[in-house]
Amino acid sequence: MKLGVFTVLYSQRSLEETLDDLAQQGVESVELGTGGYVGNAHCNPQELLVDEAKRKALKKAVESRGMTISALSCHGNTLHPQEQIAQQFHDDLEATVKLAEQLEVPTVVTFSGLPGDHEGALYPNWPVAPWPNDFQDVFAWQWENKVIPYWTEMGKFAEKHHVRFALEMHGGFSVHTPATLLKLRDAVGEVIGANVDPSHMWWQGIDPIEAIRILGREKAIYHFHAKDTAIDPVNVNRAGLTDMQSYAQMADRAWIFRTIGYGHDMKEWADIISKLRQVGYDGVVSIEHEDGLMSVDEGLQRAVANLRQVIIKEPLGEMWWV
Structure with missing residues (x-):
């Protein structure tokens, strides 16, 4: 495995400055x-697709x-019901696929x-309960008329450009669990992974180790984000895991994002890394920093230091004791 970083945390810095900083910390890979939603400060497809010299300079x-x-990484809602919004996200994603092919990066x-x-x-609707039965009707309509048709076409487009999609299972989107990821993969094909x-x-009540086991059986894990979550045992009883309070209200929220080791201990992270290899x-293993209690620099440095303790780098080799 390689230790990586999702560089959007340093969008205010140049790519060169960011890479220098990360290299000094021993980071081996970057996600751009x-x-x-994440912007394109370090990797603008509209510029790079028309300028080979800039592509070579980036590489x-x-x-x-x-x-x-x-x-x-191009995070957006290409299925947004407002056509103008969806089209902008779609254009960004399509350009990203084309650029990935040019840069010989296999995963978007x-x-x-x-x-x-x-x-x-006018607005997205996230059905997460089977009753009242209206929600089942909404769910079926979304998947049959929007989700599967869109990703079937985008899957063909990605395959044409020798790229695969790693969909982030995120609450508030149609694919948010191992089950919904595999539902779409079954419909579209192996161009779709996780x-x-x-x-x-964690904040959806899913054990990440079991999620890895479920997806791993299907060879469906294409990328990995390293980010932690701390669940407040008092606040969760009041607001529930689907807490709608702003992320800025950290003292009152049921859960908040944390840097590695500040939501779950390093034994838990060692088990996650081990299950990935298994x-x-x-x-x-790409660090994504969204810790509201730490500066970007400190949060990243803690994540790098903690992951170094548990990441498995060398090939297994022969089991001499077997």
Whole structure:
């Protein structure tokens, strides 16, 4: 495995400055934001697709520091019921796929998106309960009319460009659990896989280790985000895991995102890393920093230091004791 970082945490810095800083910390791979919610400060497809010299310069900047690019990430809602919003996210994703091919990066990280509940809706609708039965009708309509048709076409587009999608299972989108990820993969094909982020599993009440086991059986893990979640045992009884309070209200929320080791101990993270290897994932462990209690620098440094204790780098080799 390689230790990586999702560089959007340093969007205010140049790519060169960011890579220098990460290289000094021993980071081996970077995940670059290319549009949508995360922006494209370090990797703008509109510029890079039309300028081969800039593409070569980007690759050289990464490779000259002994790093690789683990994925291009374009997080958006391409299924948003307002056509203008959906189209912008779609254009960013399509450009990202084309750029990934040009940069020889095989994986694009994104969200599944979330439609409305009928043609003409203005806002997305996230059904998460089977009753009242209206929610079942909404769920079926979304998947049959929006989710599967869109990703079937995008899957064909990605395959044409030799790229695969790693969908981040995130609450508020159609694909948010191992079950919904595999539902879409079954319908579309192996061009669809998972970007496993334990932080989103924990706050939905899912054990990340079991999620890895379930997805690993299907060879469906294409990328991994390293981010932690702390669940407040008092606040969760008041607000529940679907807490709608702002992330800024950290003292009152049922849960908040934390840097590695500040939500779950390092034994838990060691078990996660071990399970990843057990199911055959030996790719990049990409740190995503969204800890509201730490500065970007301190949060990242703690994450790097803690992950170094548990990440498994060397090939297994022969079991001499067997």
